[in-house]
Amino acid sequence: MKKCLLIIALGCFAYLSNAQVLTPSPSAAGSVSTVVGLTDVKIDYFRPRVKGRKIFGTDANVLLPYGTIWRTGANSGTLISFSDDVKVEGVAVPKGQYLIFSWPGATEWTISLYKDVTLGGNTAKYDKANEAANFKVKSEKLTEKVETFTINIGDISDDMKTAKVQLAWENTSVKFGIAVDYDAKVMKSIEENTTVDPGNYFSAAVYYLESGKDLKQALTWVNKAAEANPTAFWILYQKARIQKGLGDKAGALATSTASLEASKKAGNRDYQKMNEELMKSLK
Template sequence: MKKLFLSAFALLAINFASAQITTPQPSPTSKLEQKVGLTDVTVAYSRPSMRGRAVFGDLVPYGEIWRTGANQNTIVTFSDDVKIGGSTVKKGSYALYTKPNQGSWEVYFYTDTNNWGNPEKWDDSKVAAKLTAETYQLPFEVETFTIDVDNLTNNGASLGILWENTYVEVPFEVPTSEKATASIEKVMGGPQAGDYYAAAVYYLQEDKNLDQAQEWIDKAISMQKEPPFWMLRQKSLIQAKNGDTKGAIATAKQSLAAAEKAGNKDYIKLNQDSISAWEAQ
């Protein structure tokens, strides 16, 4: 009887240990993705709710560093370098920390994102940007902590922090003008060496208009200060396929010399084999 009781108890314990109950998170996670100009901005954070509690000045004390959310770090990611509070912030991910005060907040973009809440020891050298942000009193209450990207323009936006009856605006600038200008100049300036090279190789592979392929590969090579061995290799193949064996041998020898200089054994052998084959014709 005792053995039967122990067996039943063990079975119950195993079933209890293996049971998995799924319940809602008190502060559910959220991920916001927003394109600002030409820059991708992502915010990943947890969202606590008021639940009848007074928040700022009580649950979140004034004058103390706050994780700006719940659980692990609130992380803001920029796909380009941006400007925040007069500082250039390199593209990448940052933990968002704040120090709420009445009337204004101090906002910090912190390079160490692997903290659960506040760092054990605050390190000023890890502050990529800091600014004092304005706060606004809302005419209504926001039950659940919210971060949004507001005031969108081509050149910037604001991280909007909302909770209780407070709105905090954290403006930032993105490099849309520089990126758009560079893109326009590149396209309007015509194809680049890589474009001519890719087109020439495609025509070679598809056996299409080898004269045109020759023109494109010559254009690509002319745009190089020191033509790379792999580009010269393709030119030699185009010449050979187009019946210019003498030219193909001369170009292959240039590719061979460049490959030897670069220490690329594969292209050394490819060129040596081709030169031998073409000279034997």
């Protein structure tokens, strides 16, 4: 009996020695991601709070004095990843994952993307030889206080080729730009997929139209799409736009009229309005 109790006691001790108490982290984990063009951009970071402290400045009691290196977050630092090659503030950066380090300033910050992600938040061992990019950006004063350090990806351009990463904490905001190039990917996709599925001719034609490429080729493709689906008002509408771009107003008007009638039969008011506006521009 005593032997059994001893075994049970030892088992309980082993369990308790391995168990851990779970408590919230002082700096919550955060993540933000988006697609810019065809490129996945993701940022993983830890979010420290102000907690009544002075964060940036020159005073002796500030948390992050101007000109000193910061891991741009808490704990193991901030990671940014790109699924394709990009340009960051004009600097070519290969696809992959990087740490973000920064040197805050009164009106300007220095920011770097660091290749050796195993460094984590260990700023003492920072090595300029591992920089993938190093650039300066202007800082802005915020009218409202940001209690918890926040990173956003926004300001995505209409052509989906640029975006900005914003760092905001206390009363300070800085942004740096990301530029992508998806044209080569799209062209390769057009070449590969139009031979597999004729329906892809429509997507290829619209891409050529929107990106200002060869409209004669776009017309060839959209005609193939229209042949496969002659009553598709959305295809006819884009064909009319291509014809307009080629200077064929009469052809564009006839095609837009056909699209309008087809959209009326389908009960699609959006394309009715779009065709009416297009037809006005052709008269």
